[in-house]
Amino acid sequence: MIGQDKREALKRRMVSLGILEDDLIERFIRGTGHGGQKINKTSSCVYLQHQPSGIEIKCQAQRSREMNRFLARREICDRIEEIEKGRRSKRQQQIEKIRRQKRRRSRRQRQRDVGLKRQHGQKKELRRRPGGEES
Template sequence: MISPEKQAALEERMAKLGVVEAELVEKFILGSGAGGQKINKTHSCVYLKHEPTGLEIKCQASRSRELNRFLARKELCDALDEIRLGRASKRRQEAEKIRRQKRRRSRRSKQRSIQDKRILSQKKNLRRSPGRDD
């Protein structure tokens, strides 16, 4: 259940951004994924489209349709804010960071890493006491 204060805050934010309910196309889609029989039988996934900008939002964060409606509108406001202010979203930045981390290293980068390891190994070998032959 969404508190009236949160609902009012969202409506105020939508008004500031110039989002009118009449400009939104809302559909309820059959849920999918984890959640068992309940999620697979109910149309709790919310699809929102803001017609002036063409932004499309799908929200299935909860099993509750009302909560998903609220979250979809909130997500739409976040997306419109990003467009207006021209900044990258946190979610997009995190996805980009993960993509960079998973990217294969270049051949030159691998060679440099191996060379650094060899140098470190040589340094460690020089630390051994002089009398031992291992």
């Protein structure tokens, strides 16, 4: 259940970003994925399109249609804010971070890493007691 204060805050945010309710096309569709008979019967998934910007959002995060309507509007605000302020969202930053982590390193990077590991191993080798492996 969404509190009145959260609804008011979202309305103020939409007004400040210049998003009008008339600019939004809202449809309720059946969700996809897990959930069995219930998800196949209820149209709690919200499809929201902001006509001026062309941004489309599909939200089925919650079981409640009202909650999904609220979340979809909040997502529209986030996306428009990203475009206006020209900054990357946390979601985009997360995607880019994962992409960088999965990217294969170049041959030069791998050679440098192996060289650094060898140097580190030699440094540790110098810390050993002289005369072999006696305990």
